[in-house]
Amino acid sequence: MxxxxxxxxxxxxxxxxxxxxxxxxxxxxxxxxxxxxxxxxxxxxxxxxxxxxxxxxxxxxxxxxxxxxxxxxxxxxxxxxxxxxxxxxxxxxxxxxxxxxxxxxxxxxxxxxxxxxxxxxxxxxxxxxxxxxxxxxxxxxxxxxxxxxxxxxxxxxxxxxxxxxxxxxxxxxxxxxxxxxxxxxxxxxxxxxxxxxxxxxxxxxxxxxxxxxxxxxxxxxxxTPFDITGLTSLPEVAIVELYADAPPTAINAYVAAGVKGIVTGGLGNGNLNKANTAAVAAAVKRGVPVVRASRIYSGRVTLLDETDDEKLGTIVSDDLIPQKARILLMLGLTQTRDKKQLQEYFFMY
Missing domain, CATH: 3.40.50.1170 (L-asparaginase, N-terminal domain)
Incomplete structure (x- = not known):
């Protein structure tokens, strides 16, 4: 026993x-x-x-x-x-x-x-x-x-x-x-x-x-610089995907609805056609940050290539796809609205 x-x-x-x-x-x-x-x-x-x-x-x-x-x-x-x-x-x-x-x-x-x-x-x-x-x-x-x-x-x-x-x-x-x-x-x-x-x-x-x-x-x-302690929501950011002959309807509607930021799923290197370039320029003028991403899921969207981002006032997503660029812009906007700082976030994270 x-x-x-x-x-x-x-x-x-x-x-x-x-x-x-x-x-x-x-x-x-x-x-x-x-x-x-x-x-x-x-x-x-x-x-x-x-x-x-x-x-x-x-x-x-x-x-x-x-x-x-x-x-x-x-x-x-x-x-x-x-x-x-x-x-x-x-x-x-x-x-x-x-x-x-x-x-x-x-x-x-x-x-x-x-x-x-x-x-x-x-x-x-x-x-x-x-x-x-x-x-x-x-x-x-x-x-x-x-x-x-x-x-x-x-x-x-x-x-x-x-x-x-x-x-x-x-x-x-x-x-x-x-x-x-x-x-x-x-x-x-x-x-x-x-x-x-x-x-x-x-x-x-x-x-x-x-x-x-x-x-x-x-x-x-x-x-991380993105301390969301105590937050119950994030700034609303919309995604607009472009295609051949895309009208500016979506960008204009989102700006009118009061979104805090927009990410474009652009063509090729994040490119915008003429109609949407004008809509983006108007959005930026109204204080809505716009990030140029691409509908292509590999490669980078580069600064000052076919698009003059300095003149247009846009930010590039680097190699983030639109849905991830949206997340970084939402979090970035909890910290700052400064375009240079937001752009730096996209190159860092």
Whole structure:
């Protein structure tokens, strides 16, 4: 009896010591396809955000061997309904988690429609250099060969690794690791849905092992100038995409509606046709900052090329796609309306 007691005592102590060595990972769930349910396993139609976080965690074999897992439901929406309000809530919760030492790493489950935007927003506003990793899936949890469990396993492995520290906000998908700034969704249906057109992946996860190829340079984290503590909203910024013979209707309407800034998804090197150049000039004259981005998702929009930005009064997005340029302009406008300072943000972040 004494030997049996000693055996169980030592086993409990060993398990306790093992558990203490595992990192603590907090999973913040927002909904999306990864939490989706369909009518049958062979149909693509599904309802986003139908499963709670506890069910997502339970569906991943071996995840408890990577870390001590806990979960919270921040929202439960398809990411087409992601909002600034949810972004602010996420940012506040992540900063709170690290301030109070509640976890060693944070994983966010998120729909893919706007995942690249949330990743960039958090990369500019989270005030800690500890791991923040986003992931999701292209197939709902009820589908044949659902990709969500593997992506979530990899995201936890990354957040639990020493390589994730000081790397900024990361996005992991289909075994590739991307900087939150650089990740772009480039497929509507394929499981390899994300790429980073200007830089490529910065690492890979295979069999739960993290290998980093490079470290992101353009990141903010604890040194971010964008302190949104106490804010419940951000300045409204609109995006206008251009095309052949595009009229200035959208720009004029947004200015009339009182938006605080405009990003143009221009042609080629962010170019504007004559009608929209005139509309942009009028917007700038009325005090509305305008950022020239491009509808092309790789390459840079350069200063003083085909467009005389000094004369027109515009800002260039550098290599940010329009939806990410919008985020930086919204955050920039919480700090300044000075055109030179706003332009500097685009070259820094």
């Amino acid at each position: 004494k030997k049996l007691f000693l055996f169980w005592f030592l086993l409990i102590i060993s398990i306790s010591l093992f558990a203490q060595t595992l990192p603590r990972i907090k999973i913040l769930a927002t909904g999306g396809t990864i939490a989706g349910q369909g009518a049958s396993a062979d149909r693509s139609a599904y309802t986003s955000g139908a499963l709670p976080i506890k069910d997502l965690i339970a569906a991943v074999p071996g995840i408890d061997k990577l870390a001590i897992i806990s979960g919270e439901q921040i929202s439960n929406v398809g990411s087409q309904d992601m909002s600034v309000a949810i972004w602010i809530k996420l940012n506040q919760r992540i900063n709170e988690i690290y301030k109070n030492n509640e976890a060693d790493g944070v994983v966010i489950t998120h729909g893919t429609d706007t995942q690249e935007e949330t990743a960039y927003f958090l990369s500019l506003t989270v005030r800690y250099d500890k791991p923040v990793v986003l992931t999701g899936s292209m197939r709902p949890a009820t589908a044949i060969s659902a990709d969500g469990p593997k992506n979530l396993y990899d995201a936890v492995a990354l957040a639990a690794s020493k390589e994730a520290a000081n790397s900024g906000v990361l996005l992991v998908f289909s075994e590739s690791i991307f900087s939150g700034r650089e990740a772009v969704k480039t497929s509507t249906t394929h499981v390899e849905a994300f790429t980073a057109p200007n830089s490529g992946p910065i690492g890979q996860i295979y069999d739960g092992k993290v290998v980093m190829y490079q470290s992101p340079i353009r990141k903010a984290n604890k040194n």
